[in-house]
Each structure stands twice: as structure tokens, then as C-alpha cells.
Amino acid sequence: MPAEGSATPQSETSALVSQLRQSLGLLRVAFDATGEAMLIVDSERQVRWVNQTAAELWGGGLPLRVIGKRLEALICLRHLDQRLLPLTDSHHPLNQSRLGEGQASLLVQAISSLESSQSDVLQRMVSWRPITEMGGVFTLLIFRDLEPLEKSLQQQRAFINSLAHELRTPLAILSGSLRRLDRKSPLAAPLDRALNNAIDETKRMAALVDKLLLLSELDTDRFNWNLKRAPLDQFLDQWLNSLVADDRSKVHMHWPSTPSNCLMEFDQLAVNRIFDSLLGNSLRFGGSDVTFTINVVVNSSFVDLSFSDNGPGIPDDQDVSALFERFSRLEAHRTLGEGDGCGLGLSVVKSLVEGMRGEVLFEGESPAAGASKPFKVNLRFPIVKTISGEHVVQVDVDPKVQEDVQTDQV
Template identity: 25%
Template sequence: MSLMFRSIRARIMSWHLLVTALLITAFSLILFSTVADSLYRGVDMTLLSKAAEINSGLDFEAGRWNFPQEENDFSAADLLIQLSDLGGNILARSANLGKKRLPLNATIRAQALKDGPAGSLATVSVGQGPPLRLLTVVDTGDGTSAGLLVQVGISLKRVESTLGRLRFWLLIIAPTLLLLSSLGSFFLADRLLRPLKTMAQTAESIGERSLSERLPVANPEDEIGQLAGTFNRMFGRLQRAFEQQKRFVSDASHELRTPLTVLRGQLEVALRRRRSAQEYRQVLETSLGQAERLSRLVQELLLLARADSGKWQPDFQPIELAQLCAEIAGEIKTLAEQRQITLEVACAKRPVVYGDPLLLRRMIANLLDNAIQYTQPGGQVRLSLELQGDRARLSVADTGLGIPAEELSHVFERFYRADQARSQQRTGGTGLGLAIVREIVRVHQGQIEVESTPGEGTIFTVRLPLYRTATRSH
């Protein structure tokens, strides 16, 4: 495709001109054909009418034809009349023929005899002049003698002149209309594409520091307005994603910087002077704890990065969820006892789900760990499992601090801290546990909900499809 037709404007104009040219051409041909047909039909009707008039005035008596004087001396300039026998001998003709004669060759006679009283019409040329429209009719008289050929002709000069003028004006008007149409298509394309050009310029100007800008929407009901609205919604999503990404990077750098700062500080203090073996051991234990926290944070960041990039490849298999809950509760029970928290497990049903055992183990462990971390000593954490239709319903409830209602929608965001009290209560966490839980639930085609009452506790509820339902959807 040439460079000219790469733009939408050029394509709109080209198609508009092509359609207009075809319409003008079709209209011109139809108009010319209709006018020509009407003119020729009028000529033919005149010839047939005159031939009938002549035939009605002919008289055959005593073996010979008697011609009316007024027809023999016909004075009309338009019509040419000639009477001949079947042998081609001229018996009478109109005065306006002079010494000329109408064409009467064997072909014309044969066609006239074939067509009979209906007459034979033909367009013939006479010398260098304009063509004639000629009607030849056979009159057999009394049927016992030689017949008579009645010929009536008329010059087509006026018809051709009229058609010539029509052709001239069509050749003038058609290009003029095409030119006007091209100008109209140019302004129409410009008007139609002007909003798109404005949208392109605005979109080009939107950058990292101007994500809040939006495309102008003149008419939200038309197609261009709908396109602008779609782009604006996309820019809104990009803005939120970019802000979330910036916040994530900032939080991640902060979370990484804190243990690194502690680790560096501990090592620098340890190296300022000679210390005892016990002091060095304490420094190394503290450094090891910070290194483990860094390792855990990096692993969780990598896990979320794989989830975001779609490179997560879970190993799905049938899993008895009650058994998995019991195993994890047994592992977490020691941590709960250390914090003087009662851990209860209620798994009356034994639903089988289709999932990745490592990911589901991590999901349950994160929920229990989160509940224990935010529950005060003497509190209670309850893990329950039950069937709910074609879903397994897993709940983790605590009697901890609770979460304010306005912050519930943010608890699954990465590095989010619900409030200062919960942040102070939290120890050793990365701020990514619930974000990982949400991604694990999503990849298992489940749903997660949170309910909380400040001062009373929080309930996290996960619904996962059962084994047969999950295999059909996968």
C-alpha cells in the first residue's frame, strides 16, 4: 500500500470518491439511456402513426393504386414518404425527397415482407447526412395483385442533437459534482478525524508525571466518544497500577532496607572493638535472624512476581483439605502456645479439592500466622472447614484487634498495614502474606472474603471448588 493510502483520511476520501463516481456514472448512464429510449420511441410512434394514416388513404381499384393528392405532394419537412411496388419501383414520394429516394434494398424488402402489416423499423444512413429512422410497411391491397411498400422516414438529426447536448452537459456536470464531492469528503474526513487527532495529541502528551490527564469527550454517545471513554478508563487503570507499582517499589525498598540497616549496624558495632565469644554469638544470631527475614522477603517477592507474569505453574492434584488443615495446625500450634493463644480446629467434613499442595499449605499457614500475630495473649484462633454446595469453605477466625471497615478493602494489598496498632503488634512479617494468599486463591479459581469488627476480631473465609467441579473448569 502506498504512503498516500496509509492515512485514514486518504482512505475515507478515496472510498467516498469511488462510491460517488460510481453513483454519478450509473445515474448518467441511466439518464442518457432513458432519454435516448424516450426520444427514439417518440420517433417510432410518429412513423407508425403516419404510416397508418397513409394506409387508410390508399385505394386499390381496377388493378391499380390511387394515391391521395395531399400525400403525393406531402409538404412536411420532417417526414419523408415513399411508395413502391414489391419490385422496388417508386410509385409515389413526398416532395421533400426531391430527386432522392429512401433506401429499399433486398434486406429491407425481405424484412418488411416478413414483418407484414406491423412494419419493419430500421436506422439507415443516407449519404453524408444524419441517419434516418425508416419504417417499411407492406400493403397487399385486395390480396390478388402485387402489394405496395409504404416507407416513412424521419431524420434523426434532432434526436442526435438533443442527445449530444445531454452528453455534453453530463460530461460537464459529472466532473463538477465529483470535484465538489472531493472537497466535501475532505472537509468531512477532517471533521470526523479532528477528535481522533486531538485524542492522539493528548495521549502522546500523557506521561509518567501526567497520568491524571484524560482525553476530551465531546459526545459520549457516539463511537469516537465511546473510544475516548474506553481510553480514559484504560488510563485510569494504568494510573492506579502505576501508583500501586510505585508504592510497591517504595515499600519493598523500605522492607529490604530495614533488615539490611539492622544487619549492617550490628556488624559495624561488633567490629569496633574486640568482644567476647558470647557477644559475637549474639551479633551473629541477630544477623542470622535479619538474613532469614531478607530471604523470606525475597522469596515472597519472587513468588508474587511469577504470579504477576503468569509464569506460575501449579502442580494440581486431588487434595484432602481436612488432612492438610490438621497437618498445618499441628505445625502452627507451638507458635500459638508460645503466644498464649488457643488454636482450635473444626474439620467435620473431609472435602477433596483440586489444587497445588504446596500453595494451599502456604495459604492456610499464612492465614493462621496472620491471625496469631494480631491476636493478644489469652485470645483464640479458630480454623474451620465445611462443605457449602459445590465448594469447600475454609475459615480462619480470631479474637484479635480487628480491622476498621474503611481499611478492609486494602488488606490484600502488598505491604499494606491496616493501622498503627496492628503494625506495632506485627513482628517479623513481610507485609506480603495476605497478598500471596489472594494470588493462591485466584489461581485455584476460588474466592476470599474478610469480615472484621474492631476490638472483637477478624474472619477470613476462602471458598475453593471441589475436585470434580474444579477439574471440569480446568
Template identity: 25%
Template sequence: MRRLPVRVRLTAAFAVAMVLVLAGSGLFVYLRLKSDLDESLTAGLHARASGVLDANSASAGAAGDGEEGFAQLLRPDGTLLDSAGGIRGKALSRSELRRAAAGEEILVERRMPGIEGITRLLARDNRGSNVVAVGQSLQDRDDTLSNVVASFAIGGPIAVVLASLLGYGLASAGLRPVEAMRRRAREVSLSSGDDRLPLPAAHDEIRRLGETLNEMLDRLRRSFERERRFVADASHELRTPVAVIKAELEGALRAGGHDPQVREALVASVEECDHLAQLAEDLLVVARASGGQLPMRPEQLDLHELLDRIQKRFADRAGERGRSIRVDAEDGQVVYADELRLRQALGNLVDNALRYGQGEVVLRSRREQAGLELEVSDQGEGFAPDFADRAFERFARGDLARTRDGTGLGLSIVRAIAQGHGGRAEIVPGAAATVRIWLPDGPQTASGSSQMAGVASRSDKIDQIRGGATP
């Protein structure tokens, strides 16, 4: 029951309550009607008995046809003086006759010969003289009660169904603001300051809930912005001292004359400087993308030429590992994108394939769904199911990646660059490890595309990225 939607549970509760109300109301009506009919029937028997005694004739107390009622006038010794109606024989037993003759009023229900159904019998004396016995069949009363029960049996379920439909509609209408807030919440981006949950006009509990959630979004947005600014500022400030340290270390290496252990330490330090510089650059890209400020300069590119350049860039590294890189793309394919960023995204994917994959790496492109699909795949085992859902998160790393160098920002940068072009990045399910980037046709870049002013030239940035690949 707890797994059902709220509106269904509310409707079910409303239906159960309606059933209980109808059952209680029906029982009350049934008992009240039965009581009223019994009182009316008993009052009628008293009136007929009085008529018989006053007229000293049983015919004065007969009512309805012969199968429904009767009247008898008897002496205290049991002699039947007069009888009217369909009854056969005497209505009173000897004990009942003695009790009635003694002044006791007899009121019983039982079957009488010649009378249809159960009969209500009333007997009393006339101040110590004769005894009158009148009776009336209960068939009409029972038929009336049966009709009432049948009406409730037919109308009750119909009323419950109609009430349930009404309850479902009311529940749906009441929850419509909640559904609107849910749909809007799926679209909320912490990087945008304009995203708010819609509030209903009524000042009720749902509006207060929406106001509380909007306040929570504001707090999260402020926290996210502080984190983004810190990462961007820290990444920016780290690049200069790291570059200075690396230059000093490289100068010391060029000077020569070091012991082997010292030279090995200097080489290791230079490599760590490269790693730290790449981390700072990646963090800056992610921070700018999170704030919608990733610089973009889209232009028309020959896709086959671009993929060939990436293949040549990683060819030596692949050969050292006994692997190969192949381009599967048609000539003449054109994409409208930022060359630097697209090379960085594809370079990240190829680097990941060489680090963690197996066999041949394939760079594939094809035109699909009003856009262009770019895929990088290898012959490895693919992504673990538990990792695939979070592969594009920042610092997400699989079990194998934890044992090797890397920052866990590579796929996050791939997604940021794809989204900056108005596209998307996704993992393709299957046995092989395949990541797909979809880019739309035409210039559809993110809002950060106009913020390129002040950025270093394209050739300088390509040199700074130094391969632009982080897993």
C-alpha cells in the first residue's frame, strides 16, 4: 500500500470511509424504518382490537385480504364467538387465553394457519368478559425492508464508485501544485539563479512547502557558488606557482652534474608538476562549466581531419602498448564546434581508453538525430553497472582507475564540453567500453561562448593543455 501513489492512497482511504459511512447509514435507516413499521403495525392492531370489542364482532377487526389479517372474539372458556379473516382454527392457545382473560396483554409473532408469512398477534380482554385476538401478517413489512436493503445494495456500490472518482479528482487537483513543483525541480540547475519552484495561489500547506524548498534551493545555490568560486580561484592561482616550480626544476635538470638519486627525484618532481598543472586546468574547466561560463569559440571543422589529428597525437603512445587507434568517419563530414574544447573532450576519451581499455581504439562518427554522434570505444570489459550511473560526476573513478594516475575529472569535462555545445555525453550500454558525444547541427553553444575575451590564443591554449586528457 505504501508503494502506491499518494492520490491512489487518498482515493482508497476516501472509498473505505465512504463504505463505512454508507454501511452505517444503511444500518441506521434499516433499523429506524423497521422500528417505525413495527410501531405502526402494533398501533393498528390495538385500534382493531378496540373496534372488535366495541362492536362485539370479529368482522370489525379484520383488515386487508384474508391472507394478511384476521380477528377473533372468544369467551374466557375458549368458545369461539366470531372469526373473520383467513385464519383456520383458534388463534390463541389455552395458556394464552387464560393469560389474556386474566387481564394480560399478549403480543407475539408466529405463523398462523391460513395467514401468509409470520403474523403478529395481539390479544386482550374486555374488562373480564370476552377476549379479542387480532393479527396481521408481517409480509408487507418484510417486503418493504427487503426493498430498502436491495436499494442500498445496488445504490451503495454505485455511490462508492462515483465518490471514489470524485475523490480521485479532488486528490489530483490538490496534488497538482506538488506535481508542478516536482517537474520544475527536475529542471532546476544550481548554477542558475532564476530557477524557482512554482507556488500555488492558495496560502496553504503546499505553498509553505514550496516556499521552504525554494529557501533550501537558495542556500544550496549560495553554497554551490561559493564552492565554484573557490575551485576556480584556487585553480587559477595554482597555475602560476606550479609553472614557476616546474621551470626551476627543469633548469636544475639542464644544469646537470646531479647524483642519480637527485636526478631521479627532480624528474619525478617535474612529472608531479605536470600532473598538478593538469589538475588545476581541469578544475578550472569544470568550475567554469558549472557556472555556465565555459569559454567557447565555435567554428566549422572538418571532422575527419580532426579525428586524424587526434589519432596521430596518441599513435606513439598506443604503439608502445602494442595497441592501435583507428578512425571510422566519412570524408566531408562537418561539425560546428570549438576545436580546442572538442579536441580536449575526444582526447580525454582516447586517453581513458588507452589507460584502462584493451585492444583497438576506434574513433567513430556518424550523422544521427539532427546532429552528429562521436564515439570512442575499445575492446575492454566496459563500465561496471554501479559506476556507469555516476561516471560523469566529478572525481568519479572506477576500481581500476583507483590503482593508476588520474584525477577523475576526465569524463566530467567531456560532459561539460558536450553540454557547452548544446549536446550531451553518455555511456553506450554493451560489452565494449563506448562513450558517445552527440552534438547538434549548427551553432548551438552555451551562454559562455561570448566570454572568450581575454582568453589566450588557441595555439597557446593547446600547448598549455599538454595532451588535455585526464581520466
């Protein structure tokens, strides 16, 4: 018989259950008080938990109308240019969550508004986070309204995109007219120099507009990615084969023992542009005897592609990471005829790398006093995981969503 005043096991259990219910109730109140819509989805894409904000958006204010439904029966996700983001797309948040947490600005539309022909499309910052501590595979999805600063930035990027599009046509006409003039009878020396300068400046301006347009498309999610899964060596071989013989002879590739076992998800054109830009910088600033080295290191979950050359390097006080910011150039190279003249080439590299879920890392060495340091850049990309023999989750798309997919492909 327990001593008087001592707690029995039953009373202790009851108190713990009461405290747990109270904590869960307080937690529910906290989640419901936020302005962010939250969902927890399981591996079968069924909603297992929802906060009040999400229930008001997609369940008429009742969480029970949302819980238990598949995600594709509740909402439809689109890119900012209105292209459908199907569940079979590797950029879909549920597929991205397999590689870790992240976020993207997307258009969100309730399936109910699709069926009723309403145009209730919301632009949201969608965040995803895998949950692995609960004995299953779950994904937390958070839909946040854009802050005023983010909205302003999106508008600015859309303006740059429209401006770049508008400039391409007149620049093409101007470039064609200058080339036709150059093919005519020889001009006097001063006029010939002026004509050549005009041709060079027009080419530089066209390159600037192309880079601005590409960056704008990447910023506003309008870039048309063509991602494919293949062994790493296939992507690198295709890039090497695209080079002219003289440039290819300057590239030294250090491979791991079994690179073909490493399955990656890349856009080949994006890979070519990244590597071409880095190689072009080395050839432009390193001289005729420069050697461009790519060292491939395969880890358990990611691949490191390390780029370096034996060129003159960069000043010791120069921050390498700053060179990847837009309109950033080395003062030592700011001369006519050197560089792209706009400081956007490495920014394009960084944006393309991040668009393929990679990151740009910088390797630094401490040179001797007054000496320059070598230019070394490391690109890190995740390895595609094999899950139950499949590399992409194949799903049965809602018939209405499937109809939209077919419409977008026409």
C-alpha cells in the first residue's frame, strides 16, 4: 500500500498525459496563430496534419476537410511563368525534400478554384523540410506570403527580363547593319577603326543583354531547365567533346576510380555554359600556356568539381567570392579587350550551379607576401539517391492536373 501523500503510478501517468495534452494544445494554438499555411505530408502524399491558416485556404476553415487528402487533390503548383510543376518534376517540393530542406517562390492554386474556373492564384514562398524523426518519411510544407521587399525584387527582376527581351531585337538589327557595312568597299582608316569599335561594342552589348536575360530567367523561375539523369562521366565527356582541339588540349581532368557509378541530375547545356565560362576566364587571363585542371572527388552524398589553373592568379587582397557577384570585375583586368566587359559571366555560373541544387565553394591558399593567389573554385553537387530502384517518384496525377500537363506540352 503506497504511503499517504505519495503518487501512484496511475496518477503519475494521468498527470503526464494531461501535461502532454496541454502542451499539444498550446502548440496547436501557436501554429494556428501564424499567418503561414503549414502542411505535413507523408510518403504517399497524404496530408497528415494541417494548421488553421492552411485549412482556411484549402478546406473552408475545417482541418478535417484537408487531413487525409492527397496533396494533388488540394493544390496545384506552378512556376512563376504559369508552367505547371507536376509531381513527376524533380523540382517539385516533395522531390526536392529528399535532398534536404529548401524554398522557392511558386504560384499556388487550389484545385477547387481550378474546377470552378476561378483564377485564385497566389504567389507564395514555399519551403520544404524533411521529417525523419517520427519513424516514417514526412515532409513539412510551409506557404508564406511574400514580404514587400521580396515583391519589389520580383517586380524588378520581371522588369529586367522584359527590358532584355526588348533590347535583343534592335541590337540584332544594329549588328547586322554594321556587318553589312563592313563587307562593303574599304573605308578610310579613321572610319574603319570607328566601324570596328562599333562592331565590338555592339557584340559586347549583345553579350551583356544575353547574360542579363539568362540571369533574369533564373531569378524569376522562367528558365527552361532540361534536367536529365546520367552518370557523371557522360556529362563531362559531352562537354569535352564540344571543345575545339586547341582548348581541349589545355584541359586536364583528374577522375576518381569509378566515376560512372555516380548518377547526377544535370542540364547538359547549363553544364557546358558553366565549364565554358570558367575555362574561358582561364584562357583569357592565363595566357597561351595556361593549364586548366578539373579535379573530380566523389563523396557519399555529393560530388566536388574543383577548378584551378596555373595562370597569374588574383591579388591577395581580392575576395574570390566577390567575383561571382553581379557586375564585379578584377580591377587589374578592367581594360578594353579583356574580360566580358560587364562582370556577369561568373554570376551566371553561380546561378546555374544553384539552379541544379549545387553550391559554389571557394578554396583559398595563403601566398607569399606581395604575391597573387591562384584562382580556385569548387562546385559541389548532390548525388541522385536511388530509392526502391527508382530515381524519380512516379505518381498518379489527378486527371485535371494531367489535362493541364498535356496543355502545357502542346
